[in-house]
Amino acid sequence: MAERPDINPRPVTRCVCHDVSFREIAASNARSLEEIATRCGAGTGCQSCVPYLQKMLATGETAFAVIQDDRE
Ligand code: FES
DSSP: OEEOTTTOSSOBOEETTTTEEHHHHHHTTOOSHHHHHHHHOTTSSSOTTHHHHHHHHHHOOOOBOOEEOTTO
């Protein structure tokens, strides 16, 4: 998957399905996708936020350029 800031200049900052921001999730100190899912449900709906949650867990960042799946 590749970052594509040219697709949408607005950063991705939240799980839309569960209306929770990555900043709120990061502040909860969850350490895994499973912990995040248990605490707020993020990543358990359409799952389009999962790559961003994984990046948040790895970097601590809470706003991301759009990631495009190159397999399309
Ligand atoms: S945007 Fe997070 S599960 Fe749909």
